[in-house]
Amino acid sequence: MNSPLFNPNNQVTDLSNKIVAGLERISEAFKVLLWEKAKALGLSPIQIQLLIFIAYHKMAFCTVTHLAKEFNVTKPTISDAVRVLINKGFIEKIFPTSDSRSYTIQLTDEGKQMVSETENFALPIKTQLNNTEASDLNSLFKTISNLIFQLNKNGILTVQRTCYACKFHQKIQDSDYCNLLEKELLNSEIRIDCPEFEGK
Ligand code: SF4
Structure with missing residues:
Protein backbone atom coordinates (compact mmCIF):
# COMPACT_ATOMS: atom_id res chain seq x y z
CA MET A 1 0.00 0.00 0.00
CA ASN A 2 1.23 3.53 -0.79
CA SER A 3 2.23 5.66 2.17
CA PRO A 4 -0.13 8.58 2.99
CA LEU A 5 1.32 11.29 0.78
CA PHE A 6 0.06 14.30 2.71
CA ASN A 7 1.81 13.07 5.85
CA PRO A 8 4.84 15.42 6.01
CA ASN A 9 6.97 12.56 7.36
CA ASN A 10 6.38 10.65 4.12
CA GLN A 11 7.46 13.63 2.07
CA VAL A 12 10.97 13.78 3.53
CA THR A 13 12.29 10.90 1.48
CA ASP A 14 9.78 10.69 -1.37
CA LEU A 15 10.12 13.35 -4.05
CA SER A 16 6.84 12.40 -5.79
CA ASN A 17 4.96 12.91 -2.51
CA LYS A 18 6.54 16.34 -2.17
CA ILE A 19 5.64 17.25 -5.77
CA VAL A 20 2.01 16.22 -5.26
CA ALA A 21 1.87 18.31 -2.08
CA GLY A 22 3.46 21.19 -4.00
CA LEU A 23 0.93 20.94 -6.84
CA GLU A 24 -1.84 21.03 -4.26
CA ARG A 25 -0.38 24.29 -2.86
CA ILE A 26 -0.19 25.74 -6.37
CA SER A 27 -3.84 24.82 -7.03
CA GLU A 28 -4.64 26.79 -3.84
CA ALA A 29 -2.76 29.78 -5.29
CA PHE A 30 -4.99 29.64 -8.40
CA LYS A 31 -8.08 29.54 -6.19
CA VAL A 32 -6.89 32.51 -4.11
CA LEU A 33 -6.09 34.63 -7.18
CA LEU A 34 -9.39 33.79 -8.83
CA TRP A 35 -11.35 34.58 -5.67
CA GLU A 36 -9.59 37.93 -5.28
CA LYS A 37 -10.63 38.88 -8.80
CA ALA A 38 -14.15 37.49 -8.31
CA LYS A 39 -14.71 39.48 -5.10
CA ALA A 40 -13.41 42.69 -6.65
CA LEU A 41 -15.71 42.40 -9.68
CA GLY A 42 -18.83 40.87 -8.10
CA LEU A 43 -18.59 37.61 -10.05
CA SER A 44 -18.02 34.01 -8.94
CA PRO A 45 -14.84 32.11 -9.87
CA ILE A 46 -16.71 29.82 -12.28
CA GLN A 47 -18.30 32.83 -13.98
CA ILE A 48 -14.85 34.31 -14.60
CA GLN A 49 -13.54 30.96 -15.87
CA LEU A 50 -16.48 30.69 -18.27
CA LEU A 51 -15.98 34.18 -19.67
CA ILE A 52 -12.27 33.58 -20.30
CA PHE A 53 -12.89 30.16 -21.83
CA ILE A 54 -15.63 31.45 -24.17
CA ALA A 55 -13.36 34.29 -25.29
CA TYR A 56 -10.73 31.92 -26.67
CA HIS A 57 -12.48 28.75 -27.78
CA LYS A 58 -14.55 27.80 -30.78
CA MET A 59 -18.34 27.93 -30.64
CA ALA A 60 -18.63 24.14 -30.61
CA PHE A 61 -17.06 24.16 -27.12
CA CYS A 62 -19.27 26.95 -25.81
CA THR A 63 -22.25 24.78 -24.91
CA VAL A 64 -23.55 23.89 -21.45
CA THR A 65 -22.66 20.23 -21.99
CA HIS A 66 -19.07 20.88 -23.02
CA LEU A 67 -18.49 23.58 -20.39
CA ALA A 68 -19.66 21.18 -17.66
CA LYS A 69 -17.07 18.65 -18.84
CA GLU A 70 -14.34 21.25 -19.26
CA PHE A 71 -14.73 22.55 -15.70
CA ASN A 72 -15.76 19.26 -14.06
CA VAL A 73 -19.05 20.59 -12.70
CA THR A 74 -22.67 19.63 -13.31
CA LYS A 75 -24.76 21.02 -16.16
CA PRO A 76 -27.12 22.80 -13.68
CA THR A 77 -24.08 24.59 -12.21
CA ILE A 78 -23.12 25.84 -15.68
CA SER A 79 -26.73 26.76 -16.50
CA ASP A 80 -26.94 28.84 -13.29
CA ALA A 81 -23.69 30.66 -14.11
CA VAL A 82 -24.89 31.25 -17.69
CA ARG A 83 -28.17 32.72 -16.43
CA VAL A 84 -26.34 35.16 -14.14
CA LEU A 85 -23.89 36.16 -16.88
CA ILE A 86 -26.76 36.80 -19.30
CA ASN A 87 -28.54 38.94 -16.68
CA LYS A 88 -25.33 40.93 -16.20
CA GLY A 89 -25.11 41.46 -19.95
CA PHE A 90 -21.78 39.64 -20.44
CA ILE A 91 -22.93 36.78 -22.69
CA GLU A 92 -25.77 35.88 -25.02
CA LYS A 93 -27.25 32.64 -26.30
CA ILE A 94 -26.99 31.81 -29.99
CA PHE A 95 -29.59 29.38 -31.35
CA PRO A 96 -28.58 27.67 -34.62
CA THR A 97 -32.21 27.60 -35.84
CA SER A 98 -35.38 29.33 -34.66
CA ASP A 99 -36.91 26.06 -33.37
CA SER A 100 -33.71 24.79 -31.74
CA ARG A 101 -33.62 24.34 -27.95
CA SER A 102 -29.86 23.84 -27.73
CA TYR A 103 -27.64 26.88 -27.96
CA THR A 104 -24.06 28.05 -27.91
CA ILE A 105 -22.83 31.02 -25.92
CA GLN A 106 -20.92 34.06 -27.07
CA LEU A 107 -19.58 37.17 -25.39
CA THR A 108 -21.22 40.57 -25.70
CA ASP A 109 -19.06 43.70 -25.93
CA GLU A 110 -19.45 44.10 -22.14
CA GLY A 111 -18.33 40.50 -21.75
CA LYS A 112 -15.21 41.14 -23.84
CA GLN A 113 -14.44 44.13 -21.62
CA MET A 114 -14.86 41.96 -18.51
CA VAL A 115 -12.50 39.34 -19.98
CA SER A 116 -9.83 42.01 -20.44
CA GLU A 117 -10.20 42.88 -16.74
CA THR A 118 -10.04 39.28 -15.48
CA GLU A 119 -7.97 37.19 -17.86
CA ASN A 120 -4.62 37.93 -16.22
CA PHE A 121 -5.69 36.77 -12.77
CA ALA A 122 -2.83 34.22 -12.77
CA LEU A 123 -0.15 36.78 -13.69
CA PRO A 124 1.58 36.58 -10.25
CA ILE A 125 2.30 32.89 -10.98
CA LYS A 126 3.70 33.65 -14.42
CA THR A 127 5.83 36.44 -12.94
CA GLN A 128 7.50 33.91 -10.66
CA LEU A 129 8.08 31.53 -13.58
CA ASN A 130 9.78 34.35 -15.49
CA ASN A 131 12.53 34.21 -12.86
S1 SF4 B 1 -0.42 17.53 -32.99
FE1 SF4 B 1 -2.55 18.22 -32.82
S2 SF4 B 1 -2.55 19.31 -30.88
FE2 SF4 B 1 -0.42 19.21 -31.53
S3 SF4 B 1 0.00 21.06 -32.72
FE3 SF4 B 1 -0.64 19.43 -34.17
S4 SF4 B 1 -2.85 19.76 -34.40
FE4 SF4 B 1 -2.24 20.82 -32.53
Missing part, protein backbone atom coordinates in the same frame (compact mmCIF):
# COMPACT_ATOMS: atom_id res chain seq x y z
CA THR A 132 13.17 30.51 -13.58
CA GLU A 133 16.02 29.21 -15.78
CA ALA A 134 14.92 28.28 -19.33
CA SER A 135 16.20 24.69 -18.96
CA ASP A 136 14.21 24.25 -15.73
CA LEU A 137 11.09 25.67 -17.41
CA ASN A 138 11.55 23.25 -20.29
CA SER A 139 11.75 20.24 -18.04
CA LEU A 140 8.86 21.48 -15.86
CA PHE A 141 6.71 21.86 -18.97
CA LYS A 142 7.64 18.36 -20.19
CA THR A 143 6.54 16.90 -16.87
CA ILE A 144 3.31 18.91 -16.73
CA SER A 145 2.27 18.13 -20.33
CA ASN A 146 2.88 14.41 -19.78
CA LEU A 147 1.04 14.49 -16.46
CA ILE A 148 -2.02 16.12 -18.05
CA PHE A 149 -2.03 13.50 -20.80
CA GLN A 150 -1.72 10.61 -18.32
CA LEU A 151 -4.42 12.01 -16.01
CA ASN A 152 -6.73 12.26 -19.02
CA LYS A 153 -5.92 8.67 -20.02
CA ASN A 154 -6.78 7.56 -16.48
CA GLY A 155 -10.14 9.32 -16.73
CA ILE A 156 -9.35 11.89 -14.01
CA LEU A 157 -9.15 14.90 -16.30
CA THR A 158 -12.13 14.63 -18.63
CA VAL A 159 -10.97 17.17 -21.17
CA GLN A 160 -7.57 18.00 -22.55
CA ARG A 161 -6.27 19.08 -25.92
CA THR A 162 -2.60 18.11 -25.82
CA CYS A 163 -0.53 17.00 -28.80
CA TYR A 164 0.00 13.57 -27.25
CA ALA A 165 -3.71 12.72 -27.59
CA CYS A 166 -4.20 14.39 -30.98
CA LYS A 167 -4.79 12.44 -34.17
CA PHE A 168 -2.22 14.61 -35.97
CA HIS A 169 0.53 13.69 -33.49
CA GLN A 170 3.11 11.13 -34.49
CA LYS A 171 6.10 9.83 -32.61
CA ILE A 172 9.08 9.54 -34.95
CA GLN A 173 11.84 7.79 -33.02
CA ASP A 174 12.22 10.04 -29.98
CA SER A 175 10.74 13.12 -31.65
CA ASP A 176 7.20 14.49 -31.74
CA TYR A 177 5.74 15.45 -35.12
CA CYS A 178 2.52 17.27 -36.11
CA ASN A 179 1.05 16.01 -39.38
CA LEU A 180 -1.24 19.03 -39.60
CA LEU A 181 1.45 21.69 -39.18
CA GLU A 182 3.90 19.34 -40.98
CA LYS A 183 6.68 20.04 -38.56
CA GLU A 184 8.63 18.51 -35.75
CA LEU A 185 7.50 19.71 -32.34
CA LEU A 186 10.20 20.58 -29.86
CA ASN A 187 9.32 19.92 -26.24
CA SER A 188 8.54 23.60 -25.74
CA GLU A 189 6.25 23.53 -28.81
CA ILE A 190 3.98 20.76 -27.51
CA ARG A 191 0.56 22.36 -27.04
CA ILE A 192 -1.74 21.73 -24.13
CA ASP A 193 -4.78 23.57 -25.54
CA CYS A 194 -4.42 23.47 -29.30
CA PRO A 195 -7.20 25.07 -31.41
CA GLU A 196 -6.58 22.44 -34.12
CA PHE A 197 -6.68 19.47 -31.73
CA GLU A 198 -8.68 16.45 -32.83
CA GLY A 199 -8.85 13.41 -30.58
CA LYS A 200 -7.30 10.13 -31.79
Whole structure:
Protein backbone atom coordinates (compact mmCIF):
# COMPACT_ATOMS: atom_id res chain seq x y z
CA MET A 1 0.00 0.00 0.00
CA ASN A 2 1.23 3.53 -0.79
CA SER A 3 2.23 5.66 2.17
CA PRO A 4 -0.13 8.58 2.99
CA LEU A 5 1.32 11.29 0.78
CA PHE A 6 0.06 14.30 2.71
CA ASN A 7 1.81 13.07 5.85
CA PRO A 8 4.84 15.42 6.01
CA ASN A 9 6.97 12.56 7.36
CA ASN A 10 6.38 10.65 4.12
CA GLN A 11 7.46 13.63 2.07
CA VAL A 12 10.97 13.78 3.53
CA THR A 13 12.29 10.90 1.48
CA ASP A 14 9.78 10.69 -1.37
CA LEU A 15 10.12 13.35 -4.05
CA SER A 16 6.84 12.40 -5.79
CA ASN A 17 4.96 12.91 -2.51
CA LYS A 18 6.54 16.34 -2.17
CA ILE A 19 5.64 17.25 -5.77
CA VAL A 20 2.01 16.22 -5.26
CA ALA A 21 1.87 18.31 -2.08
CA GLY A 22 3.46 21.19 -4.00
CA LEU A 23 0.93 20.94 -6.84
CA GLU A 24 -1.84 21.03 -4.26
CA ARG A 25 -0.38 24.29 -2.86
CA ILE A 26 -0.19 25.74 -6.37
CA SER A 27 -3.84 24.82 -7.03
CA GLU A 28 -4.64 26.79 -3.84
CA ALA A 29 -2.76 29.78 -5.29
CA PHE A 30 -4.99 29.64 -8.40
CA LYS A 31 -8.08 29.54 -6.19
CA VAL A 32 -6.89 32.51 -4.11
CA LEU A 33 -6.09 34.63 -7.18
CA LEU A 34 -9.39 33.79 -8.83
CA TRP A 35 -11.35 34.58 -5.67
CA GLU A 36 -9.59 37.93 -5.28
CA LYS A 37 -10.63 38.88 -8.80
CA ALA A 38 -14.15 37.49 -8.31
CA LYS A 39 -14.71 39.48 -5.10
CA ALA A 40 -13.41 42.69 -6.65
CA LEU A 41 -15.71 42.40 -9.68
CA GLY A 42 -18.83 40.87 -8.10
CA LEU A 43 -18.59 37.61 -10.05
CA SER A 44 -18.02 34.01 -8.94
CA PRO A 45 -14.84 32.11 -9.87
CA ILE A 46 -16.71 29.82 -12.28
CA GLN A 47 -18.30 32.83 -13.98
CA ILE A 48 -14.85 34.31 -14.60
CA GLN A 49 -13.54 30.96 -15.87
CA LEU A 50 -16.48 30.69 -18.27
CA LEU A 51 -15.98 34.18 -19.67
CA ILE A 52 -12.27 33.58 -20.30
CA PHE A 53 -12.89 30.16 -21.83
CA ILE A 54 -15.63 31.45 -24.17
CA ALA A 55 -13.36 34.29 -25.29
CA TYR A 56 -10.73 31.92 -26.67
CA HIS A 57 -12.48 28.75 -27.78
CA LYS A 58 -14.55 27.80 -30.78
CA MET A 59 -18.34 27.93 -30.64
CA ALA A 60 -18.63 24.14 -30.61
CA PHE A 61 -17.06 24.16 -27.12
CA CYS A 62 -19.27 26.95 -25.81
CA THR A 63 -22.25 24.78 -24.91
CA VAL A 64 -23.55 23.89 -21.45
CA THR A 65 -22.66 20.23 -21.99
CA HIS A 66 -19.07 20.88 -23.02
CA LEU A 67 -18.49 23.58 -20.39
CA ALA A 68 -19.66 21.18 -17.66
CA LYS A 69 -17.07 18.65 -18.84
CA GLU A 70 -14.34 21.25 -19.26
CA PHE A 71 -14.73 22.55 -15.70
CA ASN A 72 -15.76 19.26 -14.06
CA VAL A 73 -19.05 20.59 -12.70
CA THR A 74 -22.67 19.63 -13.31
CA LYS A 75 -24.76 21.02 -16.16
CA PRO A 76 -27.12 22.80 -13.68
CA THR A 77 -24.08 24.59 -12.21
CA ILE A 78 -23.12 25.84 -15.68
CA SER A 79 -26.73 26.76 -16.50
CA ASP A 80 -26.94 28.84 -13.29
CA ALA A 81 -23.69 30.66 -14.11
CA VAL A 82 -24.89 31.25 -17.69
CA ARG A 83 -28.17 32.72 -16.43
CA VAL A 84 -26.34 35.16 -14.14
CA LEU A 85 -23.89 36.16 -16.88
CA ILE A 86 -26.76 36.80 -19.30
CA ASN A 87 -28.54 38.94 -16.68
CA LYS A 88 -25.33 40.93 -16.20
CA GLY A 89 -25.11 41.46 -19.95
CA PHE A 90 -21.78 39.64 -20.44
CA ILE A 91 -22.93 36.78 -22.69
CA GLU A 92 -25.77 35.88 -25.02
CA LYS A 93 -27.25 32.64 -26.30
CA ILE A 94 -26.99 31.81 -29.99
CA PHE A 95 -29.59 29.38 -31.35
CA PRO A 96 -28.58 27.67 -34.62
CA THR A 97 -32.21 27.60 -35.84
CA SER A 98 -35.38 29.33 -34.66
CA ASP A 99 -36.91 26.06 -33.37
CA SER A 100 -33.71 24.79 -31.74
CA ARG A 101 -33.62 24.34 -27.95
CA SER A 102 -29.86 23.84 -27.73
CA TYR A 103 -27.64 26.88 -27.96
CA THR A 104 -24.06 28.05 -27.91
CA ILE A 105 -22.83 31.02 -25.92
CA GLN A 106 -20.92 34.06 -27.07
CA LEU A 107 -19.58 37.17 -25.39
CA THR A 108 -21.22 40.57 -25.70
CA ASP A 109 -19.06 43.70 -25.93
CA GLU A 110 -19.45 44.10 -22.14
CA GLY A 111 -18.33 40.50 -21.75
CA LYS A 112 -15.21 41.14 -23.84
CA GLN A 113 -14.44 44.13 -21.62
CA MET A 114 -14.86 41.96 -18.51
CA VAL A 115 -12.50 39.34 -19.98
CA SER A 116 -9.83 42.01 -20.44
CA GLU A 117 -10.20 42.88 -16.74
CA THR A 118 -10.04 39.28 -15.48
CA GLU A 119 -7.97 37.19 -17.86
CA ASN A 120 -4.62 37.93 -16.22
CA PHE A 121 -5.69 36.77 -12.77
CA ALA A 122 -2.83 34.22 -12.77
CA LEU A 123 -0.15 36.78 -13.69
CA PRO A 124 1.58 36.58 -10.25
CA ILE A 125 2.30 32.89 -10.98
CA LYS A 126 3.70 33.65 -14.42
CA THR A 127 5.83 36.44 -12.94
CA GLN A 128 7.50 33.91 -10.66
CA LEU A 129 8.08 31.53 -13.58
CA ASN A 130 9.78 34.35 -15.49
CA ASN A 131 12.53 34.21 -12.86
CA THR A 132 13.17 30.51 -13.58
CA GLU A 133 16.02 29.21 -15.78
CA ALA A 134 14.92 28.28 -19.33
CA SER A 135 16.20 24.69 -18.96
CA ASP A 136 14.21 24.25 -15.73
CA LEU A 137 11.09 25.67 -17.41
CA ASN A 138 11.55 23.25 -20.29
CA SER A 139 11.75 20.24 -18.04
CA LEU A 140 8.86 21.48 -15.86
CA PHE A 141 6.71 21.86 -18.97
CA LYS A 142 7.64 18.36 -20.19
CA THR A 143 6.54 16.90 -16.87
CA ILE A 144 3.31 18.91 -16.73
CA SER A 145 2.27 18.13 -20.33
CA ASN A 146 2.88 14.41 -19.78
CA LEU A 147 1.04 14.49 -16.46
CA ILE A 148 -2.02 16.12 -18.05
CA PHE A 149 -2.03 13.50 -20.80
CA GLN A 150 -1.72 10.61 -18.32
CA LEU A 151 -4.42 12.01 -16.01
CA ASN A 152 -6.73 12.26 -19.02
CA LYS A 153 -5.92 8.67 -20.02
CA ASN A 154 -6.78 7.56 -16.48
CA GLY A 155 -10.14 9.32 -16.73
CA ILE A 156 -9.35 11.89 -14.01
CA LEU A 157 -9.15 14.90 -16.30
CA THR A 158 -12.13 14.63 -18.63
CA VAL A 159 -10.97 17.17 -21.17
CA GLN A 160 -7.57 18.00 -22.55
CA ARG A 161 -6.27 19.08 -25.92
CA THR A 162 -2.60 18.11 -25.82
CA CYS A 163 -0.53 17.00 -28.80
CA TYR A 164 0.00 13.57 -27.25
CA ALA A 165 -3.71 12.72 -27.59
CA CYS A 166 -4.20 14.39 -30.98
CA LYS A 167 -4.79 12.44 -34.17
CA PHE A 168 -2.22 14.61 -35.97
CA HIS A 169 0.53 13.69 -33.49
CA GLN A 170 3.11 11.13 -34.49
CA LYS A 171 6.10 9.83 -32.61
CA ILE A 172 9.08 9.54 -34.95
CA GLN A 173 11.84 7.79 -33.02
CA ASP A 174 12.22 10.04 -29.98
CA SER A 175 10.74 13.12 -31.65
CA ASP A 176 7.20 14.49 -31.74
CA TYR A 177 5.74 15.45 -35.12
CA CYS A 178 2.52 17.27 -36.11
CA ASN A 179 1.05 16.01 -39.38
CA LEU A 180 -1.24 19.03 -39.60
CA LEU A 181 1.45 21.69 -39.18
CA GLU A 182 3.90 19.34 -40.98
CA LYS A 183 6.68 20.04 -38.56
CA GLU A 184 8.63 18.51 -35.75
CA LEU A 185 7.50 19.71 -32.34
CA LEU A 186 10.20 20.58 -29.86
CA ASN A 187 9.32 19.92 -26.24
CA SER A 188 8.54 23.60 -25.74
CA GLU A 189 6.25 23.53 -28.81
CA ILE A 190 3.98 20.76 -27.51
CA ARG A 191 0.56 22.36 -27.04
CA ILE A 192 -1.74 21.73 -24.13
CA ASP A 193 -4.78 23.57 -25.54
CA CYS A 194 -4.42 23.47 -29.30
CA PRO A 195 -7.20 25.07 -31.41
CA GLU A 196 -6.58 22.44 -34.12
CA PHE A 197 -6.68 19.47 -31.73
CA GLU A 198 -8.68 16.45 -32.83
CA GLY A 199 -8.85 13.41 -30.58
CA LYS A 200 -7.30 10.13 -31.79
S1 SF4 B 1 -2.85 19.76 -34.40
FE1 SF4 B 1 -2.24 20.82 -32.53
S2 SF4 B 1 -2.55 19.31 -30.88
FE2 SF4 B 1 -2.55 18.22 -32.82
S3 SF4 B 1 -0.42 17.53 -32.99
FE3 SF4 B 1 -0.64 19.43 -34.17
S4 SF4 B 1 0.00 21.06 -32.72
FE4 SF4 B 1 -0.42 19.21 -31.53
